[in-house]
Structure formats: structure tokens, C-alpha cells
Amino acid sequence: EAGVAQSPRYKIIEKRQSVAFWCNPISGHATLYWYQQILGQGPKLLIQFQNNGVVDDSQLPKDRFSAERLKGVDSTLKIQPAKLEDSAVYLCASSLDSGRYNEQFFGPGTRLTVL
Amino acid sequence: GDSVTQMEGPVTLSEEAFLTINCTYTATGYPSLFWYVQYPGEGLQLLLKATKADDKGSNKGFEATYRKETTSFHLEKGSVQVSDSAVYFCALTGANSKLTFGKGITLSVRP
Numbered sequence: 001e002a003g004v005a006q007s008p009r010y011k012i013i014e015k016r017q018s019v020a021f022w023c024n025p026i027s028g029h030a031t032l033y034w035y036q037q038i039l040g041q042g043p044k045l046l047i048q049f050q051n052n053g054v055v056d057d058s059q060l061p062k063d064r065f066s067a068e069r070l071k072g073v074d075s076t077l078k079i080q081p082a083k084l085e086d087s088a089v090y091l092c093a094s095s096l097d098s099g100r101y102n103e104q105f106f107g108p109g110t111r112l113t114v115l
Numbered sequence: 116g117d118s119v120t121q122m123e124g125p126v127t128l129s130e131e132a133f134l135t136i137n138c139t140y141t142a143t144g145y146p147s148l149f150w151y152v153q154y155p156g157e158g159l160q161l162l163l164k165a166t167k168a169d170d171k172g173s174n175k176g177f178e179a180t181y182r183k184e185t186t187s188f189h190l191e192k193g194s195v196q197v198s199d200s201a202v203y204f205c206a207l208t209g210a211n212s213k214l215t216f217g218k219g220i221t222l223s224v225r226p
Contacts (some may be wrong), residue, residue: 005131042216100212106159
């Protein structure tokens with residue numbers, strides 16, 4: 001079974017530029033998550049989708065971050081404009097459903113460096 | 116809100132040493148508890164889990180017991196190997212089903 005795919009793996013941009021990350025979840029997984037992992041910290045949930053609807057985006061800085069999940073499969077996360085403090089690893093995860101006992105499967109992440 | 120506290124790292128051990136990584140949590144109700152591992156260059160993987168008090172999760176020689184009285188979920192392994200070198204995260208899902216992580220701890224095992 002293929003895992004969660006993410007691209008690109010690495011991205012370096014200058015502040016005020018824009019960037020987009022792509023995620024392809026495990027086939028059949030209804031729930032998709034984007035996390036931000038700053039160096040030395042645990043992942044922090046940015047947004048959760050159930051199929052193509054947003055369940056939780058309370059931690060998403062909506063003035064600069066946006067995410068979509070068209071057709072309930074692939075998802076993109078965008079940052080515009082980027083700030084220095086956005087340097088982090090962005091993780092995508094998926095699960096069969098959103099219940100607390102559903103295991104989340106993580107992709108390899110995209111490491112973003114903002115200069 | 117929910118939170119997870121892990122012991123400060125990093126931890127360096129010799130091969131075959133005994134490992135304990137402490138984890139305590141704060142949550143309302145009865146959370147599910149997890150240990151995730153991140154090997155170099157790879158994504159987070161679920162190592163083990165426990166969903167109710169006194170449950171013991173185990174996998175790959177690692178164990179952790181859900182202790183509600185001490186709100187703890189310490190990770191243990193009797194004999195570590197070089198291949199266990201990784202970053203270990205303690206996490207929980209509470210009433211809102213949101214996965215909350217600790218800061219993680221880096222384990223290095225010397226041959």
C-alpha cells in the first residue's frame with residue numbers, strides 16, 4: 001500500500017515570496033491533516049479536512065496561509081507572503097476517518113527555509 | 116487545553132543499554148496515548164498506542180503503560196540497538212480527537 005506522498009521535499013525561498021506544498025493521501029482515507037513542525041518542537045495541527053470540507057482550521061494563520069482539498073483527495077497548502085518564522089517542516093497526514101482511535105499516517109514532510 | 120510533556124534530551128546510550136523516556140500528559144477525560152518515532156530522513160510512524168488506563172502498548176521491543184493515576188506514558192526498551200536511533204514523540208488524542216504532540220526527544224545509540 002502506497003503511503004502519504006508529499007512534494008517538494010525541500011524548498012528555499014526569500015521572505016515575502018509565495019510557496020505551495022502538495023499532498024496525496026493514502027487511497028480511501030477521508031481525513032487529511034496539515035501540520036507545522038518547527039525545529040525542536042512537536043508537530044502542530046494547522047488544518048484538518050474531512051473529505052473536501054474543513055473540520056478544524058483554528059490554528060491556521062489565515063492572513064497568509066490557505067489550504068484546499070479539491071475532490072476530497074489531493075491537497076495543497078499555500079503560504080503567501082512567507083515570513084522568516086514560517087521556516088519549518090510541513091507534514092501531511094491522513095486517516096481512514098476522523099475518530100480519536102483512527103491512526104494517522106504521515107508523509108515525509110516538506111522542509112521550508114525562508115531567508 | 117491538552118498538553119504533553121516529555122523529558123529533556125538528547126539521550127545518548129550504548130548498544131544493549133536500558134531505555135526509559137518519560138512522558139506525562141494533561142487532558143480532560145480519558146485520552147488515547149501514543150508514541151511516534153521519526154527515523155532520519157523518514158516520516159513520523161506510529162510506534163505503539165494505548166487507549167485506556169492500565170493498557171500496555173508494545174512494538175519492536177518497546178513498551179509503554181497508560182498510568183492514569185500518574186498521568187504518564189513512559190517509553191521503555193530493555194536493550195536498545197543502533198537502529199533505534201531516532202526522534203521519539205509522545206502524543207495524545209483527547210475529547211476533540213485532535214492529536215497533540217510533545218516536543219520530541221532525540222535518541223542516539225552508540226555501537
